[in-house]
Amino acid sequence: MEETTFMRTAILTDTNSGISLEKAEELGIFIIPMPVVIGEDTYLEYKSITHDDLYRAMRRHLDISSSQPSPGFVTDLWNSILASGYDEIVYIPMSSGLSGSCHNAAALAEDYGGRVYVADNHRISVTLETSVLDAKYMADCGLTGREIKDRLERHAYDASIYISVDSLEYLKKGGRITPAAAAFATVINLKPVLTIQGDKLDSFAKMRGMKLCEKKMIEALQNDIRTRFSDIPHGQLVVATAGTFENPADAESWRQAVQDAFPDYNIRYSPLSCSIACHTGINAAGAGVVRIEKR
Structure with a gap:
């Protein structure tokens, strides 16, 4: 043979x-x-720049952008x-x-x-x-x-992501929100919840404060599992969290909140990539649900 x-x-x-x-x-x-561009210098994620390096540059309000x-x-x-x-x-x-x-x-x-x-x-x-x-x-x-x-x-579209942004500074710099809208939202503590359903980043909701944003994202994930993904077996779905938290305790708090909402899943946390952080800014929270291959 x-x-x-x-x-x-x-x-x-x-x-x-x-x-x-x-x-x-x-x-x-x-x-x-x-690549991540800070000022006139280009860095490569995990090779010449870390997440902490990027967050420090954001605290200094430097010009930051992603690249290809x-x-x-x-x-x-x-x-x-x-x-x-x-x-x-x-x-x-x-x-x-x-x-x-x-x-x-x-x-x-x-x-x-x-x-x-x-x-x-x-x-x-x-x-x-x-x-x-x-x-x-x-x-x-x-x-x-x-x-x-x-x-x-x-199976590309068997996935949902939700991201809540604490600061509007880099969405404004990237042209995704006008300076006037950013100023107004900051005054009244209005935070956007964004969603990625395949091809692009869209506005999903606006809430007063990050805690309400986090609650909204959890509700959105629960609704997706109940409706869009109702025909996918439990064992073929993964729920995970991500973010750009400076404080590890805040990252764990967000992960635990999602774990409490989804006790039947093993929830993990991953830092958002530097390229994504260039647009979300510091202390953004994200979560997603996604179909995996049958093992």
Whole structure:
């Protein structure tokens, strides 16, 4: 009997997944550190800037923005991975609705003769991390790059994210809110709850203070599980939290609040990536629910 030979498929993502370089190595995946621009200097997440570094820059009200990896950086990494013995790559960047990275990568992949598959999974943060873990599981099971890409894209919208922003400073700098609206909201302690349902960041609600925002996000997750995801078995749903908390105790308090609301789930907390934090500012709270592959 002939022995079946699987394709060696590498899984690649970026730090918008919330996966650190150290964690990526542990998981056996590859990762692109996303650039962050502070003033005139560019830093790479987890390589030349930490979350604490970024938060300190925000406290100084410096000009901060996110950026994309250069095409040369991306293709150099692809070439290195393929030269190391992999037959193909599945690259899962952040949602095409939130960045041009996905479209740019898809264009670059056309020159690789079907050896690089760019999956537009329409996710970010904890939901993107779940997709990456699913992809690694599928690769280990012997699925091809094409099969993994197709499955990721087929279930791309089985996810919800909610984010509450404590400060409007960086939403204002990014042009997502006008200076007048930001000033008015600050005076009356009005905080936005934003949502990501696939392609883009939308306004979901406005509440007086972060505690009410957190309550609203929990209610939204409960409603999603009860309605949108009612046909997905409990064991194929993950609920997770994220944020840009400066104080670890505040991060744990948010995680515990969600754990109390969802006692049947194992709730974890992950810092939002530096690229996301560039837009949300400090002490934002987020949570998501996402479908995972059946194990």
